[in-house]
Amino acid sequence: MFVRLNGFNMHYEDHGTGIPLLFLHGFLLSGAMWEPQVAALSDIARVLTPDLRGHGASDAPPGAYSMDLLAEDCHSLLNALGIQPPVVLCGLSMGGYTSFAYYRRYPHEVAAMILTATRASDDSPEAKAKRDEAIRIAEQVGPSAVVDIWLSKMMSPKTYANNPALVERWREIMERTPVTGIVGALMGMRDRPDSRPLLNQIKVPTLIIHGADDQLIPIQEAEAMHIGIVGSQMEVLPDAGHMPNLEQAELFNRLVRDFLRALKK
Ligand code: MLT
Numbered sequence: 001m002f003v004r005l006n007g008f009n010m011h012y013e014d015h016g017t018g019i020p021l022l023f024l025h026g027f028l029l030s031g032a033m034w035e036p037q038v039a040a041l042s043d044i045a046r047v048l049t050p051d052l053r054g055h056g057a058s059d060a061p062p063g064a065y066s067m068d069l070l071a072e073d074c075h076s077l078l079n080a081l082g083i084q085p086p087v088v089l090c091g092l093s094m095g096g097y098t099s100f101a102y103y104r105r106y107p108h109e110v111a112a113m114i115l116t117a118t119r120a121s122d123d124s125p126e127a128k129a130k131r132d133e134a135i136r137i138a139e140q141v142g143p144s145a146v147v148d149i150w151l152s153k154m155m156s157p158k159t160y161a162n163n164p165a166l167v168e169r170w171r172e173i174m175e176r177t178p179v180t181g182i183v184g185a186l187m188g189m190r191d192r193p194d195s196r197p198l199l200n201q202i203k204v205p206t207l208i209i210h211g212a213d214d215q216l217i218p219i220q221e222a223e224a225m226h227i228g229i230v231g232s233q234m235e236v237l238p239d240a241g242h243m244p245n246l247e248q249a250e251l252f253n254r255l256v257r258d259f260l261r262a263l264k265k
Pocket of ligand 1: 026
């Protein structure tokens with residue numbers, strides 16, 4: 001389904017009933033990455049899977065996509081659908097950066113957070129320089145050259161070896177990301193604020209999920225969030241890289257299900 005908001009057409013899917021559960025995908029990905037979660041969780045939650053601007057079937061307007069802008073798009077989506085807060089946010093990587101922005105803007109509209117394969121820290125000067133280089137590559141060579149860089153580190157070594165179909169499926173989806181979308185997201189991630197000062201202000205139940213083999217975001221980043229967010233729960237998934245919800249879908253779904261059930265108590 002599509003909705004027009006904030007000057008662009010946003011694609012989203014909306015399944016199930018129960019507490020609103022908003023899934024926020026990562027860079028170059030799309031709402032389709034949450035298919036196993038839609039199937040497993042829409043009996044206990046209203047599962048919303050938007051394609052963030054610049055990604056999937058949503059439009060890719062030009063300009064930088066700050067994490068605030070991405071959060072605002074999602075907030076507008078919930079408003080457009082008449083969904084009453086509070087919502088549970090589940091953000092993966094860039095979707096986690098967006099979850100922090102959402103919480104900063106609307107702390108009283110968030111019931112709980114699931115921070116997956118993400119980090120609170122901002123980009124180091126070296127990381128910013130890599131973003132600029134990736135922007136140049138996207139503009140001068142094209143999306144597939146950027147996808148090559150990211151996809152080579154996206155999964156666990158076991159996934160590359162045992163599930164090449166998953167890797168190829170995602171290569172195809174990622175390569176369809178328009179240049180304006182890639183550049184907008186890279187600029188937004190490069191300039192995102194440091195969310196570490198926010199951690200001790202997060203007062204909602206928080207589940208942190210990280211793949212043991214994540215090659216894009218070191219596990220120490222997840223540990224730092226766990227220490228910073230008082231009372232948070234941290235789970236490390238074996239044989240999973242940067243896409244634990246796909247690489248260890250059953251385990252991931254069980255953890256999220258238990259977490260949602262505990263919220264009701
Ligand atoms: C993502 O998966 O969203 C990105 O790898 C995050 C990043 O590049 O910092």
